[in-house]
Amino acid sequence: MAESEEFSLPRSRAANERLHAVIPGGAHTYAKGDDQYPEDLAPVISHGRGAHVWDVDGNRYVEYGSGLRSVSLGHAHPRVIEAVRRELDRGSNFVRPSIVEAEAAELFLATVPTAEMVKFAKNGSDATTAAVRLARAVTGRPRVAVCRDHPFFSVDDWFIGTTPMSAGIPTATTDLTVAFPYGDLAATEELLTRHQGEVACLILEPAGHTEPSPRSELRSSGGDPTPGYLAGLRELADRHGCVLVFDEMITGLRWSEAGAQGLYGVVPDLSTFGKALGNGFAVAALAGRRALMERGGLRHSAERVFLLSTTHGAETHALAAAMAVLTTYVEEGITAQLHAIGERLAVGVREAAAGAGVGDHVVVRGRASNLVFATLDEKRQPSQQYRTLFLRQLLAAGVLAPSFVVSSALDDVDVARTVDAVAQACAVYRKALDAEDPTPWLGGRPVQPVFRRLV
Incomplete structure (x- = not known):
């Protein structure tokens, strides 16, 4: 035995x-x-x-x-806990935005300078789904292309419907999600050509993955992308008129303070952060180019996009945790x-x-x-x-x-x-x-x- x-x-x-x-x-x-x-x-x-x-x-x-x-x-990291306690004594949720929201957004954008605007949420799924919705709105296209070698993007129907746990999700929804392989620009271009003018966005983790995906056995040895791959994907997205989305839930902070985009020097249109951002407190972020992000705001003349609107998305103690985390990462390496x-x-x-x-x-x-x-x-x-x-x-x-x-x-x-x-x-x-x-x-x-x- x-x-x-x-x-x-x-x-x-x-x-x-x-x-x-x-x-x-x-x-x-x-x-x-x-x-x-x-x-x-x-x-x-x-x-x-x-x-x-x-x-x-x-x-x-x-x-x-x-x-x-x-x-x-x-x-229970002392620096994070102290920041959270300080805000809890001041109230955590109000009928109007707190000044902490501006402070947290400014610090995030200073740490991730490849992004121009940011909106916070409570979980990564809300952020990635908001990115997909925004991409569909600005392109007028229905399809979403997900990297098939990355195991998870969202609990929402557009992704979960492609996994074996698809019960309760209409086929009509699942049919709008297509998949491309990580590291293979030719296959991705073939997909975009086959669905010419239909793909709103490409969404992927910017680094190779090391765990089985829902659709396959272990495909990647993980680590850094092949030189030129992300830049090639950026060029493909631009040429085919689709939005490039980096899911930085894992790579954010762990790859560099500015995420994988900061390490590899390729700027996506939109990116999503979470996990390490709050050191266990519930905070996630959708960040990206101002021209896109503003479509979820009030200072434009186009059709409005219901981007992210969450009662608890900007709780002050969670944003304080995020600011303490970002500061600790930068100051302590x-x-x-x-x-x-x-x-x-x-x-x-x-x-x-x-x-x-x-x-x-x-x-x-x-x-x-x-x-x-x-x-x-x-x-x-x-x-x-x-x-x-x-x-x-x-x-x-x-x-x-x-x-x-x-x-x-x-x-x-x-x-x-x-x-x-x-x-x-x-x-x-x-x-x-x-x-x-x-x-x-x-x-x-x-x-x-x-x-x-x-x-």
Whole structure:
């Protein structure tokens, strides 16, 4: 049996039952569902501080991918919490705009100088859908072209209808969304030519992705785009008269303070930010060229666009959190810190995997600030069973790691502890490979992909 056989989470198991009784799926994000973890080993969190979280069973973990990549400074970061507390004492939502909205917008645009205007929201889906709506309005075109190699853009129908979880979405809506491959300019031009004059926008993450998309197996090794690709995409969008949208939910701040567009030097028409922007507080942003963004405003003579209008989109404490995050990134060089921590972790994990003889099966991929891992079977194919084995061993060793996406709160001790846990997990992984059957180490059903048609 597995070395982690005695590890159990009875209170978390009971808490998961409570969650499922009152919340569909047992969580408010499908990626946080207990089906993403080994059976009966899905910790329910009590609290977190820095790079650590504690579950309701009293176990402490080194945590990665915190808040689905949103908590990049660590939990309860003092600078962010102080800014939030200060605004909470002054009120958080009024019948007219707060001066904080101007201050936050000015700081955002100073940090992301490739954008000329910005509007804040509470989640990334609202921002990306607003970008799509705006693109359709200004071009008069119905179709949206999404990058098929990036796994998620929005909870709204125009995107979710293209995934296996398309129940409840009319085919007429889905038919208006088409897909293009990342890194392939010729294929993208063929798509635009085939739908000549119909595509309102191209929307993609500006960097390569490292996780399975809803439509495919792992396609990209992640990291930087091929030289000239984004510039070529910019030229294609201009020539075909469509809007270029960068989804910077992940790349924003983690690639550079100004996002991937700041790092690669290609300016989109519109871009969306979130996740790291609030360090766990709910704030997202749609930014872009003034000529487009003003169509959602009051100072133009064209038909009005219902761009973004949210009751809670500009809560002062969330905008204060965003300003504290932006200031901390710039003043403390957080992006460079994330890269340095990620590099140390990647080297350690690769050495541990190689030392256990599974270097071709436990594979770290992606930019250092945004590392993920692949778990491959005997034939070097992605395996949910081996992912289950790996996660189970990490949990037992006190590492909560659905990915290896780092926060700046991780220190050398945390990284060393993680590498030790990986080494232990890889030793078990080797045994399973030698047995050609990971089943004895799973402890139950394998973890599941988020996007699937049936439960």
